[in-house]
Amino acid sequence: MKVNQKQEQSAGEEHLEKLRHSASHIMAEVVQSMFPGARFGIGPTIENGFYYDFDLPRPLTPEDLPVIEAKMREIVKADVPFVRQEMTKEEARKLFASQPYKLELIDDIPDEKVSIYRQGSFVDLCRGPHVDSSGAISAFKLVSIAGAYWRGDEHRPMLQRIYGVAFESQTELEEHLKKLEEAAKRDHRKLGKELDLFSIHDEVGPGLVHWHPKGAAIRCAIEDFWKDEHFKRGYELVYTPHIARVDLWKTSGHWEFYREHLYSPMEVEGQEYIVKPMNCAFHIMMYKTHLHSYRDLPVRFAELGTVYRYELSGVLHGLSRVRGFTQDDAHIFCSFEQLESEVEGVLKLALFMIDTFGFTNYKIMLSTRPEKAAGALEIWDKATEILRRAMEHLHIDFSVDPGEGVFYGPKIDIKFEDAVGRAWQGPTIQVDFNLPQRFNVTYVGEDGQEHLVAMVHRTVLGSMERFLASIIEHYGGAFPVWLAPVQVAIIPVADRHLEYARKLEAGLRQERVRVAVDARSERMNLKIRQAQLDKVPYMLVIGDKEAASSEVSVRLRTGEQLPAQPFDTFKGKLGKVIMDRSKDLRL
């Protein structure tokens, strides 16, 4: 299990932690009383609450939760003290003789002595600390049950886990539950359906996304922007095939190291092909079509490349975890000397993207050499140092994830947070020592000799699918104007206003504004409501007045009403808001 070392925390946090941990012990006590043969795994504190893993004679069902919760409240009410006791491992082994998981934990503790905590009839191996007595716990709720492998290992028994949340006060608990509700409202799967953005079909297969016109409009806006920004930074756009001979993937090493994510080969004229899981090998092929001088470097190939990877069915999730996705991929071929400035360039681009899309909180991680790794230690150290220097040079705060790099090189990952605090895996920058060697990717240096290139894999959004999921949730479906699938809804008050409405529509289309006329013989109120529900940023209500004066009456999706203005004035101001990619609707 990976546990991040705790920094020193405030007294409040410490108390909250004790409280949550104590709640998990109380839950375990209840479970023990309900299931005398229960065996116990671990019951730690997590963000917002706690869990405990049990090995029980029967499966838990959701109906068990309120029962357990009620019994927990009795224990809280009884205000039972938590008592700490130290003992030798030998004594502990005797005490937990019938608890195989606890015995395993005892074996793994390096110290001679261990501590246990008792409350009521329940004893648990535990480092602590705990609250003094159960009365200190007031605001908690059991939220879900789940299966969890013992020690996260799929080859070991699956235990039953109960998750709970706990806070210092009832108010905070309720706030948290409200936040969850708010997050559920923004769920991209729900909004994707409501706003008609995308769909996934049983008939087609799980994890395979269909982008509806409105979702595609957002994606197209993102891609246009993405391409512009890459051209500005010296990238060249390429396109590559979707299938390739298995041999290519054998050379790249994917066949060997990545097999469980690859789809089975298909046979074509006696040759085996697979659908691509990555774009890099193709970019290498193109790079190698001619000899490169050091003067040509860096070469930056960018591609919105659609790849397919087999993922376990249980991990698929809306747009954020799928089986077919489009990476905003690029590969940079450069000399080792150029690596630092290239990495800097990518970092700047990535942060620019994050900022443009309106994300303000993000974390940057540097992942270093894992146990199993290709390439010499010395090169790893050098490359890791280069990544570090690039970030320091840009005054970027980052933390180090030791041993979390990919086998072929160190990497930088950026995780950003959306408006409700959910973290998303975004840009990644990976140095690769493996592929240049496997494919012999070289350039001719000043010395006239061939040198292996330094290769960087990078994406600045992640994938179009996952990125769309993040912005749907970030904006709760109310996209900034430049991304909104429909930017302007034109609402004729009565049928006789349709002609003028069509004229406005044509005028806006000329400027590539995404516009929709609601031409139904419905009341204006209904059309406004519809546009509101679709979160269209601007509504132009067109009646006799507007038709007579060539003006438009503008309603914002915020409900704000602007005074009537000449159509051209509106068009000009709208153009500027879109051009500026403004997050503010006001014209």
Next chain:
RNA sequence: GCCAGCGUAGCUCAGUCGGCAGAGCAGCGCUUUCGUAAAGCGCGGGUCGGGGGUUCGAUUCCUCUCGCUGGCUCCA
């Protein structure tokens, strides 16, 4: 893949302790032509996810399977 739960109309959801399947919204038709968040009336619409079994009879019970949800694990 594993554990638990779920799958009823395009959508959101009732319902049947085994006996002809329901609402709201959406759709279609007619009436209404309206000034900033839902006009009125009418009409269609379902092998109750799919296969097999038990039963006189299964949407309901059993079983297999597909999919979804929450986790475990993994990751763009």
